[in-house]
Each structure stands twice: as C-alpha cells, then as structure tokens.
Amino acid sequence: MxxxxxxxxxxxxxLMGFGGIGAxxxxxxxxxxxxIVILLLMSAAGRxxxxxxxxxxxxxxxxxxxxxxxxxxxxxxxxxxxxxxxxTGAAMPPTPA
Numbered sequence: 314m315x316x317x318x319x320x321x322x323x324x325x326x327x328l329m330g331f332g333g334i335g336a337x338x339x340x341x342x343x344x345x346x347x348x349i350v351i352l353l354l355m356s357a358a359g360r361x362x363x364x365x366x367x368x369x370x371x372x373x374x375x376x377x378x379x380x381x382x383x384x385x386x387x388x389x390x391x392x393x394x395x396x397x398x399x400x401t402g403a404a405m406p407p408t409p410a
Contacts, residue, residue, distance in 0.1 A: 375400050 376397055383393040398404070 373400065 379388070379393055379396045379400075382388045383390065388396070
C-alpha cells in the first residue's frame with residue numbers, strides 16, 4: 314500500500330515532470346496533428362471538386378461532330394471552343410486583347 318501512496322508523485326506535476334512546458338508541448342503536438350488531418354482532407358476534397366469534365370468525353374453528337382471538324386482542320390480551336398460553349402451553356406473564356 315505504501316507504493317501506491319507515493320506512485321502519484323513519481324513523475325511530478327504536468328507531463329513527465331516538465332510542468333507547464335510539457336502540457337504546452339502536448340497541446341501543440343495535438344494541434345499540429347489536427348491541422349495536418351484537416352489539410353489532407355481539404356486537399357482530397359479539392360481534387361474531386363476541381364476535376365475538369367472534358368467536352369471530349371461527352372456523348373452529345375453535336376460535340377462529337379465539332380471535335381471531328383476540329384481534327385480535320387475545318388475549324389480552329391477558337392471556333393471549337395465557341396461551339397462547345399454554346400452547346401453546353403458554359404461560359405466562354407475571355408478573348409486575349
């Protein structure tokens with residue numbers, strides 16, 4: 314029984330005898346771990362959200378025809394972009410001045 318009475322004083326106050334500095338270190342370590350987990354989750358969510366959907370994968374026959382005309386050289390890339398934008402309702406990128 315005597316060993317149990319003194320067992321609580323074996324390491325002193327705080328974390329492993331370091332007092333307030335040990336508690337602060339433990340808190341900072343935990344906060345850093347939480348921050349890393351949050352950043353990883355945000356990074357994973359950002360990759361899924363910003364994945365572009367290419368019009369080339371569309372099953373719309375009009376877009377397929379526009380792709381074929383672009384491949385044959387009947388229209389240029391700017392005309393193709395305008396055609397796809399008008400067919401899909403997507404915003405057109407600004408034209409360079």
